[in-house]
Amino acid sequence: MRRLWPRHVRSRMTLWYVLVLGVLLLAYAVVASSYLFFSLREQLDHDLLEDSERVEGRLENSPDGMVTLSSVHHGEDEPDMQRFVEVWSGDGRLLYHSPALRQRTLGAPPTAGPDHTAEDTPSTLRLSDGTRIRMTTSTHTMADRRVLLRVAHSEQGLWQELEEFGSVLLVALPLALILAGFGGFALARKALAPIDAMAHHAERISAERLNERLPIENPEDELGHLARAFNATLARLEAAFDQLRRFTADASHELRTPLTAIRSVGEVALQVPKSAAEYRDVIGSMLEETDRLTRLVDSLLTLSRADAGHIQVQRTDISLLGLAQEASSLVEVLAEEKQQRILVEGDPTLMVSGDRLILRQALVNLIDNAIKYSPAEAEILVRVAAGKDSQLIVEVVDQGPGVSQEHQSRIFDRFYRVDSARSREWGGAGLGLAIARWAVEIHGGQITVQSVEGQGSTFRVALLPTALKEERT
Ligand code: ADP
Numbered sequence: 001m002r003r004l005w006p007r008h009v010r011s012r013m014t015l016w017y018v019l020v021l022g023v024l025l026l027a028y029a030v031v032a033s034s035y036l037f038f039s040l041r042e043q044l045d046h047d048l049l050e051d052s053e054r055v056e057g058r059l060e061n062s063p064d065g066m067v068t069l070s071s072v073h074h075g076e077d078e079p080d081m082q083r084f085v086e087v088w089s090g091d092g093r094l095l096y097h098s099p100a101l102r103q104r105t106l107g108a109p110p111t112a113g114p115d116h117t118a119e120d121t122p123s124t125l126r127l128s129d130g131t132r133i134r135m136t137t138s139t140h141t142m143a144d145r146r147v148l149l150r151v152a153h154s155e156q157g158l159w160q161e162l163e164e165f166g167s168v169l170l171v172a173l174p175l176a177l178i179l180a181g182f183g184g185f186a187l188a189r190k191a192l193a194p195i196d197a198m199a200h201h202a203e204r205i206s207a208e209r210l211n212e213r214l215p216i217e218n219p220e221d222e223l224g225h226l227a228r229a230f231n232a233t234l235a236r237l238e239a240a241f242d243q244l245r246r247f248t249a250d251a252s253h254e255l256r257t258p259l260t261a262i263r264s265v266g267e268v269a270l271q272v273p274k275s276a277a278e279y280r281d282v283i284g285s286m287l288e289e290t291d292r293l294t295r296l297v298d299s300l301l302t303l304s305r306a307d308a309g310h311i312q313v314q315r316t317d318i319s320l321l322g323l324a325q326e327a328s329s330l331v332e333v334l335a336e337e338k339q340q341r342i343l344v345e346g347d348p349t350l351m352v353s354g355d356r357l358i359l360r361q362a363l364v365n366l367i368d369n370a371i372k373y374s375p376a377e378a379e380i381l382v383r384v385a386a387g388k389d390s391q392l393i394v395e396v397v398d399q400g401p402g403v404s405q406e407h408q409s410r411i412f413d414r415f416y417r418v419d420s421a422r423s424r425e426w427g428g429a430g431l432g433l434a435i436a437r438w439a440v441e442i443h444g445g446q447i448t449v450q451s452v453e454g455q456g457s458t459f460r461v462a463l464l465p466t467a468l469k470e471e472r473t
Contacts, residue, residue: 009188009192010185010188010189010192011185011188013184013188014181014184014185014188017180017181017184017188018177018180018181018184021176021177021180022173022177025173025176025177026173029169029173032165032169033162033165033166033169036161036162036165037158037162040158040161040162041134041155041158044122044134044153044155044157044158045122045134045136047153048122048134048135048136048151048152048153049122049136051083051151051153052136052138052149052151055069055085055149055151056138056140056149058070059087059096059140059142059147059149060142061142061143065095066095066096067087067095067096067142067147068096069085069096082100082153082154082156082157083098083100083151083152083153083154084098084100084101084106084133084150084151084152084153084154085097085098085149085150085151085152086098086101086105086106086149086150087147087148087149087150088109088110088147088148088150089145089147089148090110090145090146090147090148092109092110092111093109094109095147101127103128104127104128104129104131105128106125106127106133106135106150106152107125107135107150110148121136122134122135122136123135123136124155125152131154131156132154132155132156132159133152133153133154133155134152134153134155135150135151135152135153136150136151136152137149137150138151194217194223195223195226198214198223198226198227198230201214201215202214202230205234207241210234210237210238210241211238212234213231213234214227214230214231214234215227216228216231246414246415247303247414247415250414250415250430251300251415254296254415254429255293255296255297258289258290258292258293258296259289259293261289262286262289262290262293265282265285265286265289266282266286269282296429296431299429299431299432299435300431302361302435303414303431303434303435303438306435306438306442311358311442313354313355313358313442313443314355314356315353315354315355316353316354316355316356317351317352317353318351318352318353318354318356318359319348319349319350319351320346320350320351320352320384320392320394320463321344321346321347321348321350321384322348323352323356323359323360323363324344324346324363324382324384324394325344326360327360327363327364327367327382328342328344328363328367328382330360330364331364331367331368331371334368334371334372335371335380338371338374338375338376338377338378339376339377340371340374340376340377340378340379340380341378341379341380342367342371342380342382343379343380343381343382344382344384345381345382345383345384346383346384346385346394347384347385347386350384350385350386350392350465351465352392352443352463352464352465353464353465354443354463355443358439358442358443359439359440359443359463361435361436361439362435362436362439362440362447362461363382363394363396363461365432365433365435365436366396366433366436366459366461367380367382367396368432369396369398369428369432369433369459370396370397370398370400370457370459372428373398373400373401373457374398374399374400374456375399375400378398378399378400379399380396380397380398380399381395381396381397381398382394382395382396382397383395383397387462390464390465391462391463391464391465392462392463392464392465393460393461393462393463394460394461394463395458395459395460395461396458396459397456397457397458398456398457398458399455399456400456400457401453401454401456402451402452402453402454402455402456402457403418403449403451403453403457404418404451404453408449408451411433411449412433412434412436412437412447413430413434414430414431414434415429415430415431415434416430416433416434417429417430433447436459436461440461440463443463443464444463444464445461445462445463445464446461446462447459447460447461447462448460448462
């Protein structure tokens, strides 16, 4: 059955169209034939009753005790082979019999007495040879006796007309269906042609040609809507592909830098024999590069797992001040190297619901940047406070060079560095703030920067407190 069902939508549409039209035409044929039948029969009955009255007026007793029909006009007596008359006496004797009836009778002799009441509503009967007739019966008083008059008309004409109508339908209906089928197919093909064109166009769009778009002929109709939706998907795909390409290119570039450094340090060291202390120095700087490489790979892994949605947020209630203290103690040693001081202050009762490790990573990255970009002996302030709209705020304030307005919107992008040479010197690949932003945003928070060039920066993380967060999620 499935195999018989057409594969193409246009054929299926045509088939459905023809099927539905077929059923409708069939219903029409049934209704029209019934209507024709009943109205023809009504006409027949009307003629029959009129005729019966006429015959009644023409009944005459003949001397032999039988009955004859007087002829009004010459040749009118039984001219019609479709009309049959019988006259019966009350005691069941046949007094008159149309010649057209030949050997047939219009039913058995009447059994009721002469006073029986005959009904004159026409009814349908079959004669002994199968001829269908409509017959009416009436009683009539002739001189002193009552007779039963049966007048019948053959239904042959009626059936003949019905048959003719039927044969017209039999030819016209299939013809109409065939024409409708062709018309429907042509219409369906015309209606679906733009979809075909769209499919062909879409087939040509590959990963390398994602900038192409489907043509939109009429943006208001359904096909225009489909094309717009498809184009929007293409635009998102293109953006995702671009981001992926940029990410891969940037990541390879960042990975190559420490690898090149390790290689050249090694090559230079091997050129001339050196003392043990010198070799130790070389190995030391190679390990430093390896550390940088490890950090970079860790950051890349975090971001790619975050993109894939593989990182599960394990929420617990955390004291925000405790978290800030923990983060600063992790990087304190770096501050000490530059004789910097990290001050952590704020309200210890402020609680946030979140993943301890992920949020801590965000704060570590911010404090680490503050250390990296602030001059020696500078002071770094980590402040925890309640903000407006029940938000909880952590601010990392430094006395570094600041970030100029033009760079502020971009420093959270992956691999974006204001001054690549200087920040690479401090070990940055431009991923720290991207990770911090992701970490804050998956907690429903926001991260922003306020900075005046030359006067330091304030990185601000806004989170929702435990109770509110649960309500809103
Ligand atoms: P990086 O690993 O290079 O520090 P980030 O993503 O952490 O990368 O920072 C991106 C860029 O933003 C840095 O290269 C730097 O130019 C700028 N930046 C970040 N934090 C600060 C800060 N506290 N003061 C000044 N500039 C900063």
